[in-house]
Amino acid sequence: MSGLNLINLENVSKFYTMGEVKVSALSDLSLEIDVGKFVVLIGPSGTGKSTLLNLISAIDTPSKGRILIEGVDISFLTRKQRAQFRRHKIGFIFQFFNLLPTLTAVENVEFGLALVGVTNSSGSISYDSKDIHATALEWLEKVGLTHRVNHFPSQMSGGEQQRVAIARALAKDPPIIIADEPTGNLDYRTGVKILKLMKELNKQTQKTFIIATHNGQLAKIADYVISLQMGGVETYDQIPKEDLDNLIW
Amino acid sequence: MNFLSQYWRKKLIGDIKQQKLLFSALFFLCIFGVGSYVSLTMGYTNLYASLDKIYATTNFADVEVNTHSDIWFNISEIESFSENFSEQNPEIGTIDFRLLATSGYNSSIETKDGLRFQLTAGRAVGFNCSLSQTEMINGFIFANGENSIPDLDNNSILLEAHYARMYDLDVNDSLQTRINGNEFNFTIQGIVYNPESLIVIPSRHDFLPNNRFGIIYLPLKTLQEYTNLTGLANNILVKLADDLPDETRSSIISGFYSELNLYANNSFAPPVFQEYQVSNWALNMDLEEIQKISIVLPILILGVASIAIFITLNRQVQSQRRIIGIASSLGYSPNDILLHYTSYSLILGILGSFVGIVLGIIVSGGITWVYAYFMGFPTIISIELQLGVILSAFFFGVTVTFISGLIPAVKANQMSPREALQGNIKVGKGRFSFIEKLFRIRSFRIRFTIPLRNLFRQRSRTIATIIAISASVMILVVSGAFNDSVNTGISRQFTQTSDYHLTVSYDGFKFADLGLIDDIDFIEQLEGVESVDAVLEIPSIIETSSRKEEALIIAWNSSSPQTHNFQWTSKEDQLLPNDSIILTSGLARTLSSSTGSILSYGYPRIPYISYAFWAANVTWNLWYTFGEDRARNETLSYLENLITQNKERLSFSSNAEEVKFSNADITVTGVSEEIWSTVAYTTVQTLTEAMGIDIFKNSHLDIDLSPYSKLILKVKNPDNLTILENIKTEISSLSEIRSITFGYDFRTSVNLTMAAFNVIVAIFLVFACILAGAAIFTTIHINFQERSRESATMLTLGLSDQEFLFIITIENLSQTIMGILGGILPGLLLADWILSNALRLFYFKIIVSPQTWIILWFGVLLIVLISQIPAIIQGVKMDLAEVTKEISH
Structure with a gap:
């Protein structure tokens, strides 16, 4: 990759201990991801896609190596610092949407915003509920859900819920959006719509999207694809999209 | 057939392991619920059994009959009456006669302020010591484990154990005792427990358990001699044949009592059955409280446990819908599923009940022992395993837990595989x-x-x-x-309310012009004394048209007592005008009365009425004998001599006049908020007028024979213990003083x-x-x-x-x-x-x-x-x- 590196992984390994057995989830991985890219992470089950996302989003910490986000090493942050990091730097889109069931669509978006505040017209950070509400409405409009603002998740379809989740992830203006199987729980048509939306938003906002998926076709719309392969030692490839047609999953 | 298939067994263990903390909390609740039921139920059952054992050992009287106060019977007369009655009624087992007399004791006690001497109240019991322990009704348990009554001479006594423990007295110690105005130095020959005083409560009207109330037992003849009551007694103990049905028991006793009173012109107070004997009654009230708690508490705890089990299992069924769906699809029957989920609550119920029962049994022994120890019971404690309690506890515990687990289990059992396989858990939608x-x-x-x-x-x-x-x-x-x-x-x-620091009790009754006024004059001039009120305390029955309550009437010598501040509950309340009564709020509530209500009150036990009738005759006779000029002094001296020296003349005989009772209507003029619920207040004048003995006040001789039983003192500086002790010492030198109690000792009680x-x-x-x-x-x-x-x-x-x-x-x-x-x-x-x-x-x-x-x-x-x-x-x-x-x- 070239340009400004948003994410740098330097010889990152992750081991889990299951009973007396030490299992390697990721081994000696190094990569760089630039700002504003739409990165797709592909590979069969068990190759460490989710582990990689967890490490980048500071949900988990590496056993070895360093992870630099915007030049800051997040490998050894405390639990509290990692929460702060996620709050400001990461937007999450989950496979099962993970909306808070007691909150309406707009409130789910506001939930994320309330943690970081919104930048108001004077350029300062505001935690005023009116400002937060206005921003949340704007984002719901961007994802095409103005008619579902005051609906609870249980009153919405899966696609609608995932749109809310996307709005929640992007509204707080984080540099990185992490999505783990965002279409895994949606039908094909809805999944395509959601991917399109994500791609559009990537273009509009210039946020870096990192999406883990089993769906090889998704790699077609990626700026970059990272392929994790099974084997004695995990390797990674950064595959230009023109080569993707050769990939069979 | 296996109770649960291997899969479900493993799953059950897995569920329990996965939710260790929750399972432990539910398990703990079950143990706690069942354990509290077993420990409390077995605790009070064992206490009942211990009491029964003590009562059996001491041959506790089935019933006791007392004369009205200050009336005595001739033993030989009643003995022959009783023999005749027993011949016709073989259900009567044994009858024994005793003489009960008030007494006072000088004892010392170690306090934080040093050794304090106390003049305390008590009772002397004259008993027939020629009987063996097994023959005697209301016998003894000796603290040192002895089995036979030692030889008692004129100077030796047996002392009740609570008092001995309180004042650290033992065999061969001496006890300075006041009986009938005289002092005796007795040697203690034994420390004993008696079924009448397992809790030492002087009477139903002096119901505070009082370790300071001393009871001594001495030969009947000795007490008769010391009280000038030769051949007389005032207490009958009756032991009936064993295992009589309640109705027979009650009809025999009522027959005995009515014939006795017919024979003795109503000189006897109503019989006191074993269950109403004051110590037994108080103990039973305690045990009933424990019994109530033993039901309420486990219900509350198991109630909470059942809610918790229900919530837990409900949640488990919800979260395991997929597993239920898969199991159903694979061919497991709904009954397998039902059994699996009910097993969870059954395990809780069975294990919790088992552990609860074991712990409950251990704790029950502790409850019995601790209660018996603090109450000062003899060491005859019966601790038995009660199969009924154990089985009911087990049934109770298992049923409650089983039922609370049943509803979620039935839900699981009725779930269709299609619905279950969807796996969506209803955890409540947002709203x-x-x-x-x-x-x-x-x-x-x-x-x-x-x-x-x-x-x-x-x-x-x-x-x-x-x-x-x-x-x-x-x-x-x-x-x-x-x-x-x-x-x-x-x-x-x-x-x-009670603004006093010392109370002085008389042996019997002190009459105004027969020493009481002199006593008050003497006390008022003592250093540190601020005021003195004289009171008369009389047990009575107060009635309304629909309610009735036995109450203690405290009559003051003044309409505005200086040592008592009424706590009025209404603006209309006022101090004691004559012909009025003030009720304590508890009594007013019992009688459903308030200021302005009219009540009727009567005196079933009028201690001085016999004096009154008798003294009235004597007085009039003297007036005619000596003439008006000399009559007053001579009469007083003569009366005093008669009252103190010739009590036997007041005793009952079959030829005596019938004891009369007085009833009067009285208006409630106030309700005072106090802690006693069986107390009412009036003036001595009102009370004596109601009793018909104001005759003395208005006689030609101007003699006031109003009777008093107590003096209540207020001192200027109650914190100065030296002055209080000096006052006490001075007062104790007066005649007929039975006890002197400090206000704070009473409060401690x-x-x-x-x-x-x-x-x-x-x-x-x-x-x-x-x-x-x-x-x-x-x-x-x-x-x-x-x-x-x-x-x-x-x-x-x-x-x-x-x-x-x-x-x-x-x-x-x-x-x-x-x-x-x-x-x-x-x-x-x-x-x-x-x-x-x-x-x-x-x-x-x-x-x-x-x-x-x-x-x-x-x-x-x-x-x-x-x-x-x-x-x-x-x-x-x-x-x-x-x-x-x-x-x-």
């Missing part, structure tokens, strides 16, 4: 809360909106939790209100009585705290498990641990606050009911102090905060990556 709808709140504050909506999300669970907290708060309010009401009541009684209740209150407090904790712990734990993905999502999105903790705490605190509010009113109502009904002899107005409210609120909230810690730790430690990927919860 606007009632409060938001009501106040149209739309402004979003995550810290408050999420917990608020969570409350309305699983309403049945929220309500169950609130009910459990309310139950705990109810117990806390009852305990707190009881404690405050009792302490405030006692404190007010002894600081504001009241506090000691209430100490037993305070122990119960403390136990209740502990139970309530545990209940509240268990309820909150279970709910939080389950809520947390159900909402783990939500929690993980919030934490993943960057919510800090503190904010997460805040959200959970707000939800729990809201439930707790609702639980507290829900428990306060029922708690207050229950406390009021207990205070006004359960304590028949006391009346405490319900009071809950601000400190108690603060402790209650903070205490419960603190328990909640502590109870949520395990769930929060679990939440904070959860694997966010793993949990956020869980299928919808």
